[in-house]
Amino acid sequence: MQNLNAKKDLMQILNEHGFSRRDFLKWSSGMATMLGLGVTFAPNIANAVENASNTPVIWLHMAECTGCSESLLRSDAPTIDSLIFDYLNIEYHETVMAASGHQADENLENAIKKHAGKYVLLVEGAVPAGSSSFYLTLGSKGHTGEEIAKKACENAEAILAIGTCSSFGGIQAAAPNPTNAVPISKITNKSVINVPGCPPSEKNIVGSVLQLLLFGSMALDNFNRPKWAYEHRIHDYCERRGHFDAGEFVESFGDEGAKKGYCLYKVGCKGPYTFNNCAKHRFNQHTNWPIGAGHGCIGCSEPDFWDSMQAFEEPLKNKSFRTFFNDATSDKIGIGVLTLTGVAIAAHATISTIKKDKE
Numbered sequence: 001m002q003n004l005n006a007k008k009d010l011m012q013i014l015n016e017h018g019f020s021r022r023d024f025l026k027w028s029s030g031m032a033t034m035l036g037l038g039v040t041f042a043p044n045i046a047n048a049v050e051n052a053s054n055t056p057v058i059w060l061h062m063a064e065c066t067g068c069s070e071s072l073l074r075s076d077a078p079t080i081d082s083l084i085f086d087y088l089n090i091e092y093h094e095t096v097m098a099a100s101g102h103q104a105d106e107n108l109e110n111a112i113k114k115h116a117g118k119y120v121l122l123v124e125g126a127v128p129a130g131s132s133s134f135y136l137t138l139g140s141k142g143h144t145g146e147e148i149a150k151k152a153c154e155n156a157e158a159i160l161a162i163g164t165c166s167s168f169g170g171i172q173a174a175a176p177n178p179t180n181a182v183p184i185s186k187i188t189n190k191s192v193i194n195v196p197g198c199p200p201s202e203k204n205i206v207g208s209v210l211q212l213l214l215f216g217s218m219a220l221d222n223f224n225r226p227k228w229a230y231e232h233r234i235h236d237y238c239e240r241r242g243h244f245d246a247g248e249f250v251e252s253f254g255d256e257g258a259k260k261g262y263c264l265y266k267v268g269c270k271g272p273y274t275f276n277n278c279a280k281h282r283f284n285q286h287t288n289w290p291i292g293a294g295h296g297c298i299g300c301s302e303p304d305f306w307d308s309m310q311a312f313e314e315p316l317k318n319k320s321f322r323t324f325f326n327d328a329t330s331d332k333i334g335i336g337v338l339t340l341t342g343v344a345i346a347a348h349a350t351i352s353t354i355k356k357d358k359e
């Protein structure tokens with residue numbers, strides 16, 4: 001697919017959806033702040049976006065639910081983030097392109113050939129690999145997803161894994177992983193930037209692409225996630241944190257504590273183990289997010305969360321909130337040695353334990 005909006009000016013696209021130049025500049029300032037660059041970088045952001053249509057983008061779908069694309073594209077009122085995504089020079093994206101069958105295969109081959117070494121590859125979904133690769137057979141020529149992804153990776157200038165399936169395997173790779181699904185990083189030797197989440201927010205997708213366009217690289221954490229989005233835990237900025245600190249917990253869904261907005265740790269919140277910025281930026285045009293709606297975080301941006309974060313509505317391990325000090329799972333997912341914040345959690349948990357014991 002050639003970019004449908006390639007001939008349109010960015011401002012024309014934004015104006016058609018009711019956004020002014022002022023809105024765009026305001027958005028650029030917000031994006032610069034969100035990326036940790038400071039508002040002085042707002043003109044650079046605006047400039048990078050205006051030139052974004054020069055960078056070819058190929059978006060591949062592997063084994064997945066298309067939720068990550070939906071996160072970006074399916075809003076009842078398009079945001080500036082999603083409109084900017086439209087403005088990128090998207091050469092191939094199976095969800096939004098008109099082509100199918102032989103024509104679609106041809107478009108992908110042509111895009112890879114024409115832009116070899118220059119395109120940004122975004123991959124959504126895990127890849128059934130090795131002798132199980134046939135579980136994902138795509139297109140009119142019957143290539144496996146693994147073959148297609150390998151070829152696209154070989155010729156890409158940069159690769160971003162969009163969503164937890166592509167970043168870490170996701171639900172496809174959950175035990176017993178019947179299709180031998182692997183993250184995209186396992187089928188290429190090239191460096192892959194992981195943008196996990198089930199789905200990741202549109203801000204994390206667009207922000208990571210913009211960082212790449214601006215600087216060609218970005219600071220990553222141990223799991224190759226952009227630090228600007230995944231540096232802090234859900235717990236660090238959660239609006240219910242005050243209740244955690246005060247030892248005020250929801251004991252069961254629908255109880256008095258739930259009505260008062262108490263902390264969801266005892267009903268399974270994995271916010272203390274999960275690195276993402278949902279607490280700050282929320283979803284659906286910043287209206288709400290899972291914890292705001294009354295359910296704990298299930299840890300969707302962490303590796304193997306389908307296996308390691310179960311049961312979703314119970315605390316980890318021995319189901320006690322006293323387990324922070326010896327929590328092997330938290331070590332595994334990257335908290336590692338207790339940080340100062342980890343100590344604080346343990347202290348707070350102890351305080352709430354004492355409080356409970358007194359009761």
Ligand code: SF4
Nearest residue numbers: 238241263264269271
């Ligand atoms: S445990 Fe969950 S609900 Fe409670 S403060 Fe932490 S992130 Fe928020």
Ligand code: SF4
Nearest residue numbers: 276278297298299300
């Ligand atoms: S709150 Fe937790 S489970 Fe929900 S989207 Fe954010 S990281 Fe994923």
